[in-house]
Amino acid sequence: MTGTAADAPAPAQAGSLFAGRERAIACAALAFVGVLQAILLTHKGINWDEFFHLTEIYRFRAGTLTHPLQTFWVRPLSWVADTGGTSVDQIILIRLFMLLAAFATAAGIFAIARRFAGTTPALLCAMAYLTAGYVFTQAFAYRADPLAAACLVWVMWIAGAQRLSWGKVALGAALTGLAGLFTIKSAFWVIPIGGYALWALWPMARRQQVSRIIRLAVLAGGGAALFAIALALHGAGLPSDTAEASARGLGSAGSVVFSEGLFPQGRFLLRQIAMGLPFAALALLANREWRREEPSWRGLILLAGLYGMLLSLVVYRNAYPYFYVFLLPPVAIALAPILRQATARGSAPLYAAIFAANAAILFMLDPAEPLPNQRIVQQGVREVFPQPVTYIDFSGHIGDYPRAVDFMTSGWGLRKYRERGVAEISEKAQAEPIPFLLDNHWVLTAAITGQSAPEELLPEDARFIRENYVHHWGPLFVAGKHVRPGSSTIRIEVPGPYTVEDAAVRIAGRDVAVGEALSLPRGEYRVVTQDAATLRWGNHLPRPAIAPPGGMMMSDY
Incomplete structure (x- = not known):
């Protein structure tokens, strides 16, 4: 499979009225999914972790937040405490920003997939991601995963760009550092970013390769330096020693997140496959298509990069449902060749309908009880x-x-x-x-x-x-x-x-x-x-006038 510039779309079915109609249908279906998610974020029950993340904002404002690692996001989000309302209201407000981050991730998937498959298939790749089981129900969850994924998919786009300008290097370094501040598991993304960067580097002349390697090294080193500087500055405003607290946090993470045997969250993996069956089936088929179309070492390196992060599911303890928002963007890009073939056969509307139907089913199946009970x-x-x-x-x-x-x-x-x-x-x-x-x-x-x-x-x-x-x-x-x-x-x-x-x-x-x-x-x-x-x-402590809640009290993801 031969790629064109990352900055420009592959030649598509331009000039065809039917192709334009397919593209319009794909855009409409993608918008439909986005609307469903926007509605769902205001109705879906809040998970325990989202409540906890909000408490960290209040602890930061009160001067009692002590750990700098993976808490940088409290600074750009601290304004939410001034908006009034209850914890539920404030979390729903933050969810809007998380959904925007998910849309930015989908845009990054589109930008990269378009290099391999053209506009309509790339739209379908983005739609496949947003409807992929837990991604649909967790893309707006108040966690670090949507934020980090939005940064890293664009780092990936930059790393594989044909024209890697110094401006792109600076942007990539900033996004890399920011993703690390959101979550240290951003290090997993070295697999897809590295694979895509090597794929883009492979056919270049030796002199171009040397220049590009230098720029990629500056991107990676700059990202690490910006992460360290920003972490130190963030920690300087907290009542703790930044280096000691960070080392303690990393030590605790290392002793726990890889210490529970094989497939520690296997039940969620099985549910993810069932909830996102169209995505899972296409991911299997696309793997075979990649190997058929580009069986060279270059293609195998790219393929390993796109699918490699899935291996984390074997040992990573925190592979909970929200993790799939972070995990699956490279796999969604891997769907490009099979969706390109589907579009060439005129099946793009069918695939768009399948993805939209999967989203609608997940929307209807989400339990309605938790959020009203949480408000009560x-x-x-x-x-x-x-x-x-x-x-x-x-x-x-x-x-x-x-x-x-x-x-x-x-x-x-x-x-x-x-x-x-x-x-x-x-x-x-x-x-x-x-x-x-x-x-x-x-x-x-x-x-x-x-x-x-x-x-x-x-x-x-x-x-x-x-x-x-x-x-x-x-x-x-x-x-x-x-x-x-x-x-x-x-x-x-x-x-x-x-x-x-x-x-x-x-x-x-x-x-x-x-x-x-x-x-x-x-x-x-x-x-x-x-x-x-x-x-x-209490002195004659009152009881609430409203009836106590009944049914589910917390959203189980």
Whole structure:
């Protein structure tokens, strides 16, 4: 297969009215997919990781964000905290920018694929990517992956451009550094970028090759230097040592993300294949077409580059659904020859319809419950606690309220917490009151109920939760004590005002009637009551007027 300049389209079916109609159909179908995604981002439930990422913006603004690695994006997005609204509102706003990044990635796919296949097939490559299973449902997710992919696909375009000007080198270095700041897994992209760069370099004269290699080296070195400088500047504004924190983060990542055997997220891979079956089938067929049309070493190097990142699925622990947004752009480019053939046969409208239909099916199948429930929780918490107070939850559901601990962000975070062996929740409670808890993960449910779960807190932290919180509304638990009939000793570990409910009590030598409130500092108290009573944190703490949520509380990707 012979390529023309990366900066210009391959000769296509120009001059044909039918070809123009095909192109128009492909553009219309691509626009339809984009509209579906724009609608979906305002309706799709928010995943735990998106909530957590929003808390990092608030931690950055409060001066408590300590790790510089993979948090640079808090700077360009910190304005979202000033927009008002709830955490759900702010995440949806950020999702708009993530979707724009996904569209920029699709444009990069089009720009590269057009080198191999012409305009209409390249449009279909971009559409295949946007409708490829999890890419359709995750392209706008509030994570680093859409941002990094948008940078790297254009670095790839630059690396394979026939005319590699110094201006392009500077732009490529800037995009490389920026992608690294978004996520260190951007290093995976050396495979497709390197493969495409070698493919473009291969047929050049020796003198041209030397000049190009020098420019590519400057691009790579400049990108690394810009990454290091920007990371140092970003870290200088954080309350931590940048080098130490970065080394610690890299060490933790290396010990975890490649340590769980083969296909650690195999279930998501199988779902991705099923959800993006047209894309998966074409990727298999295109591989054979590449080898048939260009069986030389040059073609094999390009092919290895386009498909090589897929090997990360074998060992990479964090190959969750959102990872496919980052992973699949080179594979979408690899579809170019088979979609070129389909277009030559007049089948472009059929393929456009297949991709659009796959997107429509995924759109309709996405569960509608989580986002309304998440909005209810946002409203309910703010009715009970209109001013920010410290709380416990898994992911930072109320982004503008301070979290008691930050380790409950992922299975990785829980694992590192258990390895440290420090009861961080109990320690935090000794420093300041923690008035409420949101039961939004099985690790917290297990602590509340005393039942076993796949992941559990340390015994001291589980005891603290079980003995110091009572149910208030929906998933909301507030500090409190259930007191058994008779005489008993209780320990108040969340100091503050408490309201007596259910039965009168005698506490600390004072008779307190039902409905009365009293202030209880931290410490042990002798309590006597004839019937079971409840001490609930707060002075007649209100309950939300709205009904508690029912059904799914969190989007499972």
